[in-house]
Amino acid sequence: MSTVEGADRQGPVDELLTTVRSGRLARIPELLAGLDAAQRRAALTALKALRKELRQEWSREATETRGRLLVAGAGCHSGPAAAATWLAGSDFGVRDWARNSVLHQVVEAQPVEWQVEVVTRLAVRPVRNQGWSMYPVMEAVVRRTGCEVPRGETFVRGWTDRVSDFGSRGARPTLAEKLRQDAFTPVLLPELLELADVGWQLTHRHSPRPGDVWTEAIGELAAAGLVDRAELLDRCLARLLRGGKPADQRALLEVLRALGPTPAEYAARVRDLVALLDGQSVLAGHAQEVLAGLDEAGLIEPEVLAEASAVVLFRTEKKLVRAQLAWLDKAARRAPGRSGPVVLAAAEAFGHPDAALQERALNVVARHLKAAGEAVVAELRTAAEGLNPAHHLRAGELLGAPVGGDGDDPDTGWNAFLPPAPEPRPLGAPIGSAVELAEELSALLASEEPAVADFERVLDGLVRLTRLDRRALAEAVEPVRRVHPWRGTNSVGDCTPREILYVVAAVAAVAGETPPWKVWDYLGRKGRSVLRGAHTTVHGAVLAARLEEAAWQVHHAGLPYLLATPTDATGALDAAELVERLAGYEAAGVKPGKADLSQALLRVDVRAQEAVLKAAEALTSPAGRWLAHWLRTGGLPGQPSERVVFAPGKGVRHTNVHGDRWWEEVERIAVAQPGIGAGPKGPGGERLPAEPRALLDGTEPSVARARTVYGWTWRPVAHWFAMLPWHREELAARWLDPFAGGADQDERGAARYLPLLAEAGGPAGLALHLALAYGLGSRHAEDRTAAVDALLVLAARGELDGALLGRELGALVACGTVMAGRLGAALTTAAETGARATVWSVLGAALPGLLGEADQSARGLGDLVALAADCARRTGARGPVAEVTAAAERGGSGRVVKEARALRDVLAG
Numbered sequence: 001m002s003t004v005e006g007a008d009r010q011g012p013v014d015e016l017l018t019t020v021r022s023g024r025l026a027r028i029p030e031l032l033a034g035l036d037a038a039q040r041r042a043a044l045t046a047l048k049a050l051r052k053e054l055r056q057e058w059s060r061e062a063t064e065t066r067g068r069l070l071v072a073g074a075g076c077h078s079g080p081a082a083a084a085t086w087l088a089g090s091d092f093g094v095r096d097w098a099r100n101s102v103l104h105q106v107v108e109a110q111p112v113e114w115q116v117e118v119v120t121r122l123a124v125r126p127v128r129n130q131g132w133s134m135y136p137v138m139e140a141v142v143r144r145t146g147c148e149v150p151r152g153e154t155f156v157r158g159w160t161d162r163v164s165d166f167g168s169r170g171a172r173p174t175l176a177e178k179l180r181q182d183a184f185t186p187v188l189l190p191e192l193l194e195l196a197d198v199g200w201q202l203t204h205r206h207s208p209r210p211g212d213v214w215t216e217a218i219g220e221l222a223a224a225g226l227v228d229r230a231e232l233l234d235r236c237l238a239r240l241l242r243g244g245k246p247a248d249q250r251a252l253l254e255v256l257r258a259l260g261p262t263p264a265e266y267a268a269r270v271r272d273l274v275a276l277l278d279g280q281s282v283l284a285g286h287a288q289e290v291l292a293g294l295d296e297a298g299l300i301e302p303e304v305l306a307e308a309s310a311v312v313l314f315r316t317e318k319k320l321v322r323a324q325l326a327w328l329d330k331a332a333r334r335a336p337g338r339s340g341p342v343v344l345a346a347a348e349a350f351g352h353p354d355a356a357l358q359e360r361a362l363n364v365v366a367r368h369l370k371a372a373g374e375a376v377v378a379e380l381r382t383a384a385e386g387l388n389p390a391h392h393l394r395a396g397e398l399l400g401a402p403v404g405g406d407g408d409d410p411d412t413g414w415n416a417f418l419p420p421a422p423e424p425r426p427l428g429a430p431i432g433s434a435v436e437l438a439e440e441l442s443a444l445l446a447s448e449e450p451a452v453a454d455f456e457r458v459l460d461g462l463v464r465l466t467r468l469d470r471r472a473l474a475e476a477v478e479p480v481r482r483v484h485p486w487r488g489t490n491s492v493g494d495c496t497p498r499e500i501l502y503v504v505a506a507v508a509a510v511a512g513e514t515p516p517w518k519v520w521d522y523l524g525r526k527g528r529s530v531l532r533g534a535h536t537t538v539h540g541a542v543l544a545a546r547l548e549e550a551a552w553q554v555h556h557a558g559l560p561y562l563l564a565t566p567t568d569a570t571g572a573l574d575a576a577e578l579v580e581r582l583a584g585y586e587a588a589g590v591k592p593g594k595a596d597l598s599q600a601l602l603r604v605d606v607r608a609q610e611a612v613l614k615a616a617e618a619l620t621s622p623a624g625r626w627l628a629h630w631l632r633t634g635g636l637p638g639q640p641s642e643r644v645v646f647a648p649g650k651g652v653r654h655t656n657v658h659g660d661r662w663w664e665e666v667e668r669i670a671v672a673q674p675g676i677g678a679g680p681k682g683p684g685g686e687r688l689p690a691e692p693r694a695l696l697d698g699t700e701p702s703v704a705r706a707r708t709v710y711g712w713t714w715r716p717v718a719h720w721f722a723m724l725p726w727h728r729e730e731l732a733a734r735w736l737d738p739f740a741g742g743a744d745q746d747e748r749g750a751a752r753y754l755p756l757l758a759e760a761g762g763p764a765g766l767a768l769h770l771a772l773a774y775g776l777g778s779r780h781a782e783d784r785t786a787a788v789d790a791l792l793v794l795a796a797r798g799e800l801d802g803a804l805l806g807r808e809l810g811a812l813v814a815c816g817t818v819m820a821g822r823l824g825a826a827l828t829t830a831a832e833t834g835a836r837a838t839v840w841s842v843l844g845a846a847l848p849g850l851l852g853e854a855d856q857s858a859r860g861l862g863d864l865v866a867l868a869a870d871c872a873r874r875t876g877a878r879g880p881v882a883e884v885t886a887a888a889e890r891g892g893s894g895r896v897v898k899e900a901r902a903l904r905d906v907l908a909g
Contacts, residue, residue: 013043020050020068028068029105032075044076055091067097075106080117087118087134088125098136107137108144116147123150133158142184149187156191159184160201164214176217180226189218189227193235193255199247202255215251219258233259237272240283249280256286266290267299274304277311284320288312292327302338305331309345313352313361321349321357325364332368339371344379351386353828355866356895358387366398389873390902417834421796422759425569427453430561431461434469434476441477445484445498452722453569455497459550460565462503466554474508481508495531495540497719499547502531506551538694539720545595545691553593560584563592564599570760571722573600575608575631579616582624592623598688601627601679603725605761606635626682633680636696636726641671641733641767667815668740669808671767673733676724695723721756728760733767742778744817751775751783754790764799766808773808776826777818784826791830795838802841809842810849813858820850821860828867840871844881851883851900862895869903878909 016031035043051069054062070092077083097103107115119138127133135158142149149155163178179185195201202214222229236256240249266273276287291308294300305328312324325346332342342364349361365380377399384395384403392404431437441458444450465473486501531544546564553559563581567574578600585592608616608631616628645667676696681687688696716735724731732739738750754775757768772794775787794800812818831839843864850864865887871877884907887900 013039013046016043016072017046017050020047020072021065023068025068025071025100025102028071028075029102029109032072032106033109035076037078040076040078044073047073047076051089051091063095066092067095067100070097071100071103071106074103075109078114080114081121083114084118084121084125087137088122088127098134104137104140107141112145115141116145119147119155120150120152123152123155125152125154127154127157133161135159135162149184151187151191153195156188156195157201159188160192160195174217175212175214176220179217179221180224185221186227189221190231190235193232193239193252197245197248198239199245199249199251202251203247215254215258218255219260222259229259230265233261233265233269237269237276240279241272241275243279246280249283253283253286263294263297263299267294270294270300270304274307274311277308281315281317281320284312284315284317285323288320288323288327292323292330295327295331296334302331302341305338306341306345309348313345313348316353318354318357321352321354322360325349325357325360329364329367332364332371336368336371339368340373340376343368343372344376344383347380347383350383353832354863355388355390355870356862358391362387362391362395362398369398388870390869390906418796418838419792419833422793425453426567427457427565427569430464430565431457434465434473437461437465437473438476438480441500441504442480442483444500445480449717450497451569452566452571452718455500455719456565459500459503459547460562462500462507463550463553463559464561466507467560470507477504477507480504493533494535494537495544495547496717497543499531499544502547503551503554506554509555537720538691538697539716539723541691542595542599542695542723543719545689546599549593549595559590559593559596560588562596564596564603566603566722566725568725570756571603571725572605572761573603575605576612576615578604578627579612579619582619582621582627583615586619586621586624591621594689595691597623597626598692599723601630601635601688602692602723604631604635605726606631622682622684622686625684626686629680629683636676636679638727638763639674639676639730640763640765641673641729643766644670644672668744668817669770669811669815670736670740671733671770673730673767676727676730692723716750716753718753718756721753721760726761728757728762729765729767730762731760732757732771736767736771736774739771739774740817742780742783743774743812743819743822746779748780748783751778752786754787755793758790758793758797758799764794764801766804769801769805770808773805773812773818776809777812777823778826779822781825784822785829788826788830788833791838791842792833792835795835800838800841802838803845806842806845806847807849810846810853813846813861814849814853816855819860820854820858820864824860824863824867827864831867831871836871837875840868840875840877843868843871844877847881848883851887851896856887856894856896862899865896865899865903869899869906872903873906878907880904880907 012031012034016028016035019027019031032040047069050065051073054066054069070087070089073086074083077086107118110118119141122134122138133154135155138150138155138158139162141147163182164175173181179189192198192201218227218232221227222232233256236252236259240252240256243249261269270291273287273291276283277291278284279287288308291300291304295302295305309324309328312320315321328342328346332339346361346364349357352358352361369376369380381399381401381403384392384399387395387403389404392402395403431440437458440454440461444454444458447454462473481501481504484501486505529544529548531547532541536544550562561581561584563578563585564573566572567577582592604627613628613631616624616631619625619628678688678693678696687693716738720735721728721731735750738747739754741747742749742751751774754772757771772787772790775783775790778784778787791800791805795802809818809823813820813823827839827843847865847868850861854861881903884900884904887897888904890897890900
């Protein structure tokens with residue numbers, strides 16, 4: 001081939017490329033038609049290079065070029081697989097090129113087999129860019145060629161988006177009318193039920209106009225016979241049985257209801273209905289209702305009732321259990337011959353945790369026991385052993401033999417069984433190598449909230465290992481620094497343990513590396529702080545002072561180790577260990593840092609033995625003499641908190657800027673926190689630095705709340721509690737607002753720190769018990785669980801004042817801050833661990849508030865009184881309570897009155 005012929009052969013390719021770069025889109029089909037297979041391959045190589053060149057450019061011109069590139073590439077690909085990959089590229093999705101007629105013209109020019117294969121591949125290819133769909137091209141090919149309709153998820157989603165597009169104005173067909181006219185509907189409508197997130201597809205893609213709702217349209221088409229009704233029913237039930245997101249399950253249930261299965265159709269699928277009884281509550285309720293109707297119509301076998309009862313009667317939803325017992329009762333009334341299986345099925349509820357439901361089950365057994373006959377009595381007696389002791393007497397009379405035996409005797413094990421008090425959790429040996437430190441530093445930075453022990457070990461390790469081998473440490477932490485670079489000045493957020501990266505940057509600086517400019521600029525300069533901004537909390541300031549001082553010490557390699565590293569995970573520091581550390585400082589001729597020494601003093605256990613005091617008094621440095629004086633005088637004295645009530649119109653406005661209740665004023669029981677004081681001065685007049693002194697200051701009740709800045713609220717973190725491990729009462733008072741927010745503002749998370757406070761040291765007074773009370777009434781189950789853990793820890797350590805906690809809970813329920821139902825769930829959890837005596841000590845003191853001041857119609861109050869009766873009965877509590885007696889003597893048969901009568905009888909012996 002001559003050079004001239006080669007130039008002529010490449011001419012059309014160059015013209016195509018020039019058009020793609022800056023020409024008119026409409027010319028591309030004509031240019032493609034003039035290319036042979038070799039020229040298309042040559043053009044494709046250049047088109048791929050151009051696509052790579054455009055990946056980092058997003059101008060308007062680049063977007064237009066991408067459209068021409070997409071069309072040209074579709075025409076140059078001879079293989080369907082590669083063509084489908086090209087067309088599905090997410091970088092083409094800036095504009096909806098799939099609707100462009102030029103692209104359709106190029107695709108139509110390809111062989112029919114090519115078009116069908118490309119559509120088959122695109123139909124199942126996941127969509128990366130959610131705004132980019134090739135459905136218009138796929139639909140045009142399927143309708144034009146008459147090929148089989150693809151069933152891939154991408155094609156089904158594209159179809160549903162197209163038929164549910166109600167963007168046009170004026171007269172337009174409804175969704176049901178559009179589906180009737182669409183030839184794809186019989187094939188794709190059943191596939192719609194298989195989509196992930198089908199709930200959103202079915203419930204959020206319609207207009208308010210009748211006929212535009214997917215569920216109604218599906219029911220209408222099924223009734224008209226335009227889709228396979230049996231297939232829709234089977235697919236819908238199968239998808240429900242597979243489980244999934246609640247929104248999907250609710251939407252599919254609406255589809256099932258819209259299909260309106262007949263009793264005969266449901267009877268043919270009875271096994272699916274029984275399986276649904278174990279599903280989400282709304283599904284179980286529907287299945288239960290349908291099965292009860294089928295049973296009444298005689299369309300199912302009698303054994304189904306027993307099978308259904310075995311599933312439902314163990315569920316926690318009281319509504320479902322009540323409905324199941326009612327179904328059993330009706331079945332025995334209609335057919336007395338079924339009484340035997342009915343009473344045995346009802347006995348399944350004897351082990352239900354709710355005593356009221358046990359009583360309902362016992363009522364069903366009582367009504368039909370005579371018809372059931374003696375054959376079931378032995379089995380019923382065995383089942384009755386699981387009843388609450390409140391029902392043992394009646395069950396014994398009904399079944400003709402005592403039930404429960406010695407189980408009602410309070411001396412046989414029903415008294416509180418408490419877990420052992422938590423043992424100290426020592427931090428372990430210091431980090432011994434640079435490699436180990438790098439590993440622990442990486443784990444610390446990857447954690448959302450690092451543990452106190454992990455942070456303290458790493459901080460101490462940075463100081464220790466820098467002095468031993470700076471360069472080895474810098475090399476070891478370099479990979480961590482690349483993943484977690486220090487970002488510089490913290491001008492907005494609070495100082496957190498993550499700012500340990502500032503110390504790591506200082507390590508790199510002392511190893512000879514060019515340091516971050518902010519380290520050089522701020523390190524050690526008085527009056528300037530790189531870790532503190534305008535909104536730093538007092539706790540963040542203490543942490544920042546420690547980190548800044550550690551970075552300065554690392555820079556000068558001045559310390560062999562840190563003094564304030566705790567010996568226990570709570571943040572506590574053993575006095576003997578601190579004395580030994582200071583002795584090591586004196587031997588090395590090292591002067592401790594002020595922030596490090598002050599934090600050590602705040603953490604040290606002042607309950608030192610005489611031998612430790614003598615060892616401290618043998619120290620000769622100013623820091624040593626201050627420590628000896630601190631230990632001898634008892635350190636910081638604990639301060640009690642005082643009760644304050646914030647009521648609507650009298651106190652402050654407690655708001656939740658992110659919730660629906662932002663406008664409410666809530667009545668809140670709070671405490672005033674007096675200042676702890678600065679503690680004893682050293683023999684030479686030494687005082688704690690400014691940061692810890694601010695930490696010890698008192699706060700007024702009106703501002704003893706989480707600090708809010710620009711709509712964000714600072715929440716306590718574990719490190720803040722570890723700063724004063726022997727003053728949990730003062731910490732609880734300072735941060736009472738976040739604990740209360742979990743109950744009256746439905747906030748999440750603060751209560752998880754209650755176990756930390758319970759395990760810490762110092763008096764457990766009003767503030768701590770009030771924080772625990774709010775935690776037990778928290779909105780979220782995980783917060784209530786944490787509060788129960790704290791309750792059990794305090795009880796195991798003998799530090800729980802049940803009467804104080806009970807009085808506060810009664811007052812909180814009475815003023816509406818804590819909901820009785822949430823409190824009942826928490827205390828039931830505690831009682832189920834065996835701590836019934838502990839729970840009674842709390843509920844017994846709460847009863848005057850619960851029955852004398854609280855709204856008697858409050859949801860869950862009856863459950864609380866029932867729990868109190870159960871705990872009193874099992875622990876042998878005796879002695880009348882005036883409010884219980886008054887509630888029991890009220891008229892009516894409400895739950896609270898009924899349970900109050902039971903409690904009155906228990907307390908009367």
